[in-house]
Amino acid sequence: MSIGYMAIERRQQPASIQVCRPPDVVVFPRCVEEVSALAKICYRHNLPIIPFGTGTGLEGGVGALKGGVCFSLRKMDQVLDVHQEDFDVTVEPGVTRKALNSYLRDTGLWFPVDPGADASLCGMAATSASGTNAVHYGTMRENVLNLEVVLADGSVVHTAGKGRRPRKSAAGYNLTNLFVGSEGTLGIITKATLRLYGIPEAVVSAVCSFPSVQAAVDSTVHVLQAGVPIARIEFLDDVMVDACNKFNSLSYPVTPTLFLEFHGTEDSLDEQVRTTEEITSANGGADFQWARDEGTRARLWKARHDAWYAALALRPGCKAYATDVCVPLSRLPHIIVETKEDLIQNGLTGPIAGHVGDGNFHCIMVLDPDDSDEVQRVHQFTERLARRALALEGTCTGEHGVGLGKRALLREEMGPGAMGVMQSLKESLDPKNLMNPGKSRHGTIYRLGYSGYYAYRRNYLAVVLLIG
Amino acid sequence: MSIGYMAIERRQQPASIQVCRPPDVVVFPRCVEEVSALAKICYRHNLPIIPFGTGTGLEGGVGALKGGVCFSLRKMDQVLDVHQEDFDVTVEPGVTRKALNSYLRDTGLWFPVDPGADASLCGMAATSASGTNAVHYGTMRENVLNLEVVLADGSVVHTAGKGRRPRKSAAGYNLTNLFVGSEGTLGIITKATLRLYGIPEAVVSAVCSFPSVQAAVDSTVHVLQAGVPIARIEFLDDVMVDACNKFNSLSYPVTPTLFLEFHGTEDSLDEQVRTTEEITSANGGADFQWARDEGTRARLWKARHDAWYAALALRPGCKAYATDVCVPLSRLPHIIVETKEDLIQNGLTGPIAGHVGDGNFHCIMVLDPDDSDEVQRVHQFTERLARRALALEGTCTGEHGVGLGKRALLREEMGPGAMGVMQSLKESLDPKNLMNPGKSRHGTIYRLGYSGYYAYRRNYLAVVLLIG
Known part of the structure; x- marks a missing residue:
């Protein structure tokens, strides 16, 4: 058996504050067969397996608590099948959401789940990611149709059957959504079939200030009750608005603020915006501003987009x-x-x-x-x-x-x-506890402080795993 | 221990053509504690457990292949908590979708998943039901937030934690969607927390005839690509249209036909209908009729609503x-x-x-x-x-x-x-194979003809299970 070339990586720098231990080895498989073969070796030798996408997770999901083999999936980066009429696509685990959306640009379709970071889509599936668009388009739970997964023993499973992509199904246990959110503790996701959506004809962005958190939340509830198909509705508190004002030389009132985005046709947006403005106004909202052209929209939302950096700049x-x-x-x-x-x-x-x-x-x-x-x-x-x-x-x-x-x-x-049920599921699919051990929902509770904060940042030389 | 009164039932008549064997006993628990106590007895004595909602399932999910105890959940029929501002409700397993929607009438909210039959909501969760509204509102998979489940051994589990009802979560394995669609083979659903939606301000119904199946499907794809938030888009073939014409003395062209429904505000509906009419027309659609008032809407959709009976009348x-x-x-x-x-x-x-x-x-x-x-x-x-x-x-x-x-x-x-994974999950949660045995995804494949068609219809006297 030949696995072929696998690169050596000097640095893996995940985004999380939690991570505190590097793996012993990083491998860079290029196809599911390599992932499977490598997993079999790990299984035989009882080596922990840590799947790695882009390292943009925030809760330390890629830390190698017990050492072991990190499976970096970045070399599997192909968009495999776009079915325009069926609103679906299949991607390898190294494809990020931005890469997918630029690939899709000419099709009139897009994948809307947006956790902020340019995460890998299979990593987003593993973490059950969502973000600003979830209120309208759902989270990864609602947008994954099928997964190819390599289990701890190296066997390859298609959660909805190989190559299947009906938009709905009542066939058997919902394995897809068992692996979505399993954080690498049940298997390595090597392929995901995702729902796509038509790129909206038009987009309107809006901003509105409120006298209180209650008024902002009431407005949100009323907008949803009114059936406005709002695409994003984001809240910043007064402290955050103040930080954003300072960071970007803006002058929003320093009060709880909603940043809104509407997707639709030109006509439907007028009504969405009108209804929303009426609702916010009835709840004491003020300074309702909205814009349709891209430049002004970007300016209106700049505070929201830069919130993280504005906070850091404090x-x-x-x-x-x-x-x-x-x-x-x-x-x-x-x-x-x-x-x-x-x-x-x-x-x-x-x-x-x-x-x-x-x-x-x-x-x-x-x-x-x-x-x-x-x-x-x-x-x-x-x-x-x-x-x-x-x-x-x-x-x-x-x-x-x-x-x-x-x-x-x-x-x-x-x-x-429920913890007992989760533990049973874990034991039945990964009896040796090799998949991303010590993470998520099983095993001993480690009390981690922030002491290991940058431990993972030290360079290390990964060993090439030779398989002959 | 006293379980109290449990009624005797002379007939259980499920809707399925597949069912062919009645259980030995039917019990009518009135609360989760009774369900749990009864399950413990079954577990101790190795008695199969068959959960029963309304018997409206179509694939024989409530047949007692190995005899055992049928848990009829109809006496647990309370709507427990409506949270209007949070768009959620919790129901016991005897609550049907129509009962819930009449209960909700004054709240401005509704539960849209509509499989046709007036099924119990927990039964719909167990079967992963959907129906005509799924294209817009999703299936049960997207609309269940939490489940209370009694496992085979009588233990009570809340799939998202007791009483929890966030609209989204990335906490632990998605147990909710493991039980949704498990068809009674993993546990008895005794409570469901469901997403609700604002009742649309206005509804428009429409009908359009097409020269071919391809033209009708192309129209559907284009409507979805255009981002029209269509609530229902139903297809009848020429044979079905002919049957409906005869059954209801209608005169639709005997060709492939789409029945459409739009939910929204008055203004937004105008645009939705206009866009859809343009699309259907571009695809060769003809006789596009639409209506906003309830009487005409009912008349337009009568063919679709009566399709089952029109087919039978053939x-x-x-x-x-x-x-x-x-x-x-x-x-x-x-x-x-x-x-x-x-x-x-x-x-x-x-x-x-x-x-x-x-x-x-x-x-x-x-x-x-x-x-x-x-x-x-x-x-x-x-x-x-x-x-x-x-x-x-x-x-x-x-x-x-x-x-x-x-x-x-x-x-x-x-x-x-994937079958191996499902089998592992089944064995880990129901090692004695007591939960609805012989059904869905495990056990021996029984080759059932239609010979037992009405076997289940014979009267039988259920025995009161006495627990002292």
């Missing part, structure tokens, strides 16, 4: 970590107000940005990683925030996943019954 | 069985044309109705159940149709589920890899 030289709770919409004002008080009381910097149509929001915690006291306070704040979400019938992670940092919280969220 | 005294394949949209013309030829060649009556926006269609097979030769020909036709769908990258069931009739086809569809 404390030059610091690093950022984004929390990720999600609660029922009606609970948003309560949790946001409490959270802002908590931040103030604990002297922490954490401007808020949220996908308010889904009830999902992030505090962008700006912290000095060398200040162990602050690191500790951020850690405690993050846990309090998650527990607040749990107390309000929400989740500790709306879209970033569990990774390393939220395994204890996951247990609290799910309870022993 | 051969008085016969029974009907609906096939249920689903293929990528572009494959629809090919498979429908081939299928119509097959029907003619084999002298079978099977007018076609389809949820064409999803690529899902049904031949309503009208047959004499006492004519064993015809029964056999229908059986063979159904298998050929399913294999045709499989050859075109589709599925043998878009929405009815696998039940008894499609287990061999499921194996062909999924292949040994």
Whole structure:
């Protein structure tokens, strides 16, 4: 058997603050057969397998807690099949969402799930990613039709049957959505068939300021109740707006603000915008601005797009970590107000940005990683925030996943019954616990501080795995 | 321990043509604690457990192949929590979709998934049901937020954690969608939390005739590409239109026909209808009629609504069985044309109705159940149709589920890899194979003809299970 050339990589730099240990080896398979052959070797020798897409995950999902073999999938980067009339495409795991959308440009179709980073699509499937468009287009859970997965023992499985791509199915257990969000702990995703959408004929962006969080959330609820098919509805709190004003020399009122985007035809957008403006106005919204041309739209949304960098600029030289709770919409004002008080009381910097149509929001915690006291306070704040979400019938992670940092919280969220079921599923599909061990929903709870923050950044020389 | 009163039922009459054996006992638990206690008894004594909602499933999912205890959940019929601002509701398993929608009437919200029958919502979750609205609102897979499930051993699990109802989550394995579509083979669904939607301000219905199946499908693809948020787009073939004309004294052209429905605001509907009419016209569509007032809408859609009865009326005294394949949209013309030829060649009556926006269609097979030769020909036709769908990258069931009739086809569809994974999951959650045994995706393949057609219809006296 010959696996052929596999490159050596000197650096793997994942985006997460949680990651603290490099793998022993990085391999760069070029096809599913290589992935399968490599997995078989790992299986035979009991070596942990860590799938790696772009390393843009935020919860340490690619850390090699127990060492082992990192499967970097970037060399499998082909867009395999675009079916324009069927609104679907199949991609290899190295294809990022931006690469796919530029590939699709001439087809009139696009893939809308947008977690911010230019993540790999199979990585997004593995993490159950979503982002700003989810309120209209859904998350990865709703947009994956089929997956090719290599299990720990090297066997290749197609979750909806090989090559199948009906838009809906009631055939057998929904294996596709078992692997979506499994964070590499059940198998290596080597192919994904995704739903596509028509590129909207026109787009309108809008911004509106509110006297309170409650008014912004009420507007969101009313817009959804009115059936406005809004494509994005993003919330920034006053602290974040202030940061954005300073970062980009803007002059938005320093109050809770909604950034909105409408997709549709020219005519339908007029009505969507009109209805939304009426609703925001009835809820005390002010300074409703909207734009249709690309230049003005980009200017209107600049604050939202640059939020991460604006937050970082609040404390030059610091690093950022984004929390990720999600609660029922009606609970948003309560949790946001409490959270802002908590931040103030604990002297922490954490401007808020949220996908308010889904009830999902992030505090962008700006912290000095060398200040162990602050690191500790951020850690405690993050846990309090998650527990607040749990107390309000929400989740500790709306879209970033569990990774390393939220395994204890996951247990609290799910309870022993559901955790027991997850554990059973894990054991039945990966009895040797080789797939991304120590992550997500199983195994011992490691109490990780931020001490290992940049441990992963040290260079290391990966060994070429020779297979003869 | 006292379980209290459980009624005796003389008849259980499921809708399926497949069912052929009654259970030994029917129990009528009134709460999850009773379900759990009863399941524990079954587990201790190795008694099969057959969950029963309304018996409206079409693939024999409630047949008690190995006898055992039927859990009729109709006495658990409370709508538990409506959260208007959060667009969600929690229901017990005896609540049907019509009961829920009348309960919701004053809230301005509704639950859109509509499989035709007034099925129980938890039963619809168990079967991964969908229907005419799925093209816009999704199937049960997209609309269940959380489930309470009693496992074979009587333990109670909440698939997204007890009481949780965020609109999205990346926390742990997606257990909710593992149980959605599991057809009672993994556990008894005792509670479901569902997404709700604003009742549309206005509705427009439309009808349009086409020169060919290709023209009707092309119109569908173009409508979706244009981003028209169409709520329903239903196809009837010429045979079905003819049957409907005769049944309701209508005079639609006897050609492939689309029945459309648009949901939105008054203004947005004008544009949706205009765009759609332009598209259908460009594809050779004719006689485009549309209506906004309820009376005319009902008249326009009468043919679609009565299709099942119109088909039955083609051969008085016969029974009907609906096939249920689903293929990528572009494959629809090919498979429908081939299928119509097959029907003619084999002298079978099977007018076609389809949820064409999803690529899902049904031949309503009208047959004499006492004519064993015809029964056999229908059986063979159904298998050929399913294999045709499989050859075109589709599925043998878009929405009815696998039940008894499609287990061999499921194996062909999924292949040994995915079937092995499903088998592992089944064994890990139900090691004694007590949950709805012999159904869906596991166990021996029973070759069932239609001989047992009405076996289940005989009266039987259920025994009260006394627990002291």
